Amino acid sequence: MTxxxxxxxxIPVETRGSxxxxxxxxxxxxxxxxxxxxxxxxxxxxDRLLPMTYYFAVMLGGLAFSGPVKLFSEWQRRFRNGxxxxxxxxxxxxWLPGRPTIEIDRLDEHDIATRDRAHYLAYSALRWPAxxxxxxxLFLLDASPAQVGRTVLILSVPFAVLFFSLPQAIILWTxxxxxxxAEERGPQTVVKVIP
Amino acid sequence: MPNKPxxxxxxxxxxxxxxxIAVLRAERGLSRQDLADALEVNYQTIGFLERGDYKPxxxxxxxxxxYFGLPIEAIxxxxxxxxxxxxxxxxxxxxxxxxx
Numbered sequence: 001m002t003x004x005x006x007x008x009x010x011i012p013v014e015t016r017g018s019x020x021x022x023x024x025x026x027x028x029x030x031x032x033x034x035x036x037x038x039x040x041x042x043x044x045x046x047d048r049l050l051p052m053t054y055y056f057a058v059m060l061g062g063l064a065f066s067g068p069v070k071l072f073s074e075w076q077r078r079f080r081n082g083x084x085x086x087x088x089x090x091x092x093x094x095w096l097p098g099r100p101t102i103e104i105d106r107l108d109e110h111d112i113a114t115r116d117r118a119h120y121l122a123y124s125a126l127r128w129p130a131x132x133x134x135x136x137x138l139f140l141l142d143a144s145p146a147q148v149g150r151t152v153l154i155l156s157v158p159f160a161v162l163f164f165s166l167p168q169a170i171i172l173w174t175x176x177x178x179x180x181x182a183e184e185r186g187p188q189t190v191v192k193v194i195p
Numbered sequence: 196m197p198n199k200p201x202x203x204x205x206x207x208x209x210x211x212x213x214x215x216i217a218v219l220r221a222e223r224g225l226s227r228q229d230l231a232d233a234l235e236v237n238y239q240t241i242g243f244l245e246r247g248d249y250k251p252x253x254x255x256x257x258x259x260x261x262y263f264g265l266p267i268e269a270i271x272x273x274x275x276x277x278x279x280x281x282x283x284x285x286x287x288x289x290x291x292x293x294x295x
Contacts, residue, residue: 001239106235106237108235108236108237108240109236109240109251109252109254109255110236110237110239110240110243110249111237111240113249176248178227178238178239178242178243
């Protein structure tokens with residue numbers, strides 16, 4: 001399910017170990033960034049982080065072309081076959097004539113099954129914690145509406161980034177290494193049938 | 196843990212579906228990429244099929260059947276496949292002993 005692009009910001013994602021390290025590093029960096037922002041700017045400015053969660057999340061791919069996970073959406077196939085939303089994939093590159101504009105990996109049936117399974121796992125895991133985190137502050141009877149709103153806002157940021165990035169993280173975490181021409185180490189019986 | 200092809204080249208899937216794709220591919224001297232290109236899937240999908248980690252759709256199963264020129268039941272089975280050598284040469288007691 002990972003695309004043929006094997007680097008993310010010069011970080012290799014070729015092996016399972018490196019993909020898992022990328023997932024861990026990704027969330028550690030985001031958590032550190034959020035804590036730093038909370039510490040330096042205070043809770044009042046924390047809402048600035050919320051619009052950034054989407055842009056942070058698409059770095060893993062899936063939602064955008066740039067990440068190591070293949071695009072989830074079916075429109076990429078239409079894009080490859082001609083155009084989608086007015087963008088023509090076969091149009092010459094504006095600055096580099098003669099060079100193909102973009103190379104998009106196709107989704108086959110296994111990719112689609114992997115994508116759907118990852119989304120199911122991610123949203124199953126997020127469902128109840130998100131409901132608890134977003135509705136829980138309403139039951140703080142002593143809190144003022146402003147405090148409840150601020151608490152919900154602070155709690156919504158990690159769930160926002162998880163909502164956009166957890167399926168890609170699951171795909172990167174679980175995908176095994178498969179070399180295109182590597183033979184399995186197990187013995188095989190190959191017999192030519194002579195009629 | 197992913198399944199690996201057994202000694203007779205069949206891969207038990209998690210749902211009990213066995214296949215001979217690895218043997219058939221090796222018999223024809225194909226790489227995973229070659230087979231994937233012919234079937235218009237990704238090479239990883241061929242690997243997952245061979246390891247028994249993925250159960251193909253009917254469309255892909257028929258495509259494999261057409262490509263290898265074999266009936267589907269020769270490629271996929273719900274029971275473990277007997278080794279091809281055993282099927283061709285019998286139980287190994289006698290090379291000319293005929294088929295079982």
